[in-house]
Amino acid sequence: MASIVSGLLADLPKNIRPFDTRRDLQPAADLIELCFAETLTPDGRRYLQNMRRAARTPGSPYWAALNNPRGNFPLGGFVWEEDGEIIGNLNLIHFFHQGRRLNLIANVAVHPNYRRRGIAQRLTQAALEKTRRRRIHEVWLQARTDNPAALTLYQNMGFSPRARRTTWLIHPRSLVESATPAPGRATIRSQRHWAQQAAWLQANYPTDLRWHFPLKTRYLQPGLMGLLLRFFAEVQTRHWAAQHQGKLLGVLTWQASHTHADHLWLSASPQNEDQALKIILPFIRRELLLRRKLALDYPYERAQGTLMDAGFEPQHTLLWMKFSQR
Numbered sequence: 001m002a003s004i005v006s007g008l009l010a011d012l013p014k015n016i017r018p019f020d021t022r023r024d025l026q027p028a029a030d031l032i033e034l035c036f037a038e039t040l041t042p043d044g045r046r047y048l049q050n051m052r053r054a055a056r057t058p059g060s061p062y063w064a065a066l067n068n069p070r071g072n073f074p075l076g077g078f079v080w081e082e083d084g085e086i087i088g089n090l091n092l093i094h095f096f097h098q099g100r101r102l103n104l105i106a107n108v109a110v111h112p113n114y115r116r117r118g119i120a121q122r123l124t125q126a127a128l129e130k131t132r133r134r135r136i137h138e139v140w141l142q143a144r145t146d147n148p149a150a151l152t153l154y155q156n157m158g159f160s161p162r163a164r165r166t167t168w169l170i171h172p173r174s175l176v177e178s179a180t181p182a183p184g185r186a187t188i189r190s191q192r193h194w195a196q197q198a199a200w201l202q203a204n205y206p207t208d209l210r211w212h213f214p215l216k217t218r219y220l221q222p223g224l225m226g227l228l229l230r231f232f233a234e235v236q237t238r239h240w241a242a243q244h245q246g247k248l249l250g251v252l253t254w255q256a257s258h259t260h261a262d263h264l265w266l267s268a269s270p271q272n273e274d275q276a277l278k279i280i281l282p283f284i285r286r287e288l289l290l291r292r293k294l295a296l297d298y299p300y301e302r303a304q305g306t307l308m309d310a311g312f313e314p315q316h317t318l319l320w321m322k323f324s325q326r
Helices: 002-011 025-036 042-056 061-066 119-133 148-156 191-204 223-233 273-287 304-309
Strands: 016-018 076-082 085-097 100-110 138-144 160-170 185-188 237-244 247-255 261-268 293-299 313-324
Touching (some): 016 119, 025 085, 025 100, 076 100, 076 119, 100 119, 119 148, 138 148, 191 261, 237 273, 247 273, 261 273, 273 304
Parallel strands (some): 100 138
Antiparallel strands (some): 016 076, 138 313, 160 293, 185 237, 237 247
């Protein structure tokens, strides 16, 4: 598939040029907002605000906010330009994770009046060729599952589905106690729970995807080492365990965030996650006296009924797709 992509790139249209941060931030932000106005998340809207502020004040702190805090290089990519107007955009965000380089394709947008002309495909081909020349072997993207045209395009280009995940959102005050309480009790997580919690975290937030999560297990570990790591990294966490008849059913972790919502990480097996949530959620409603929303990223359809009964709302479901080239 990589050779096919390279062949298609041999004669790229002259409408494509590299993304220029000095002049493309404002028109790209306008295009992205036009294309995704109905599906933009609060973080997405804030991202566009930062693009516009950075466009007005180059070198400002807003520029740094455009890049994922776990990314390592400035925003790049390509635009499609006709008659001096940007009508197509694709950004590449660079990451280092566990010694390997990878790229995330993001902000793929084509003006509604110019769709069905293969512009998104050509922009993606240009991005793949750029990563190939830089010997970056992993290219990722996330596509909404309610956008079948995009899913078909990327699969036809050689992207492989790797995970389907839903982001759930709630305000702590909106948590609803289950009408059918589960047997068991909620407690503060203890040190003896850590080994099982770490194993469940690995299963629910696998290493292959961890580069995009603000989740580092070393910051969640109990004991003095975890305390020191959190102190120097300025990471705030709390943990609650669900137990029944001496058996650990799951652990729910709260982690403070600088985005529009704090994070929840659920460590549980598919067999016990619903029971664990029913036990822990009423407990944290009393314990977590916060005014900020809570976001839980979790595998698609798992614990769906329990989360909806508790008041969580699905923000979006994304299909994670990966392109590997050698």
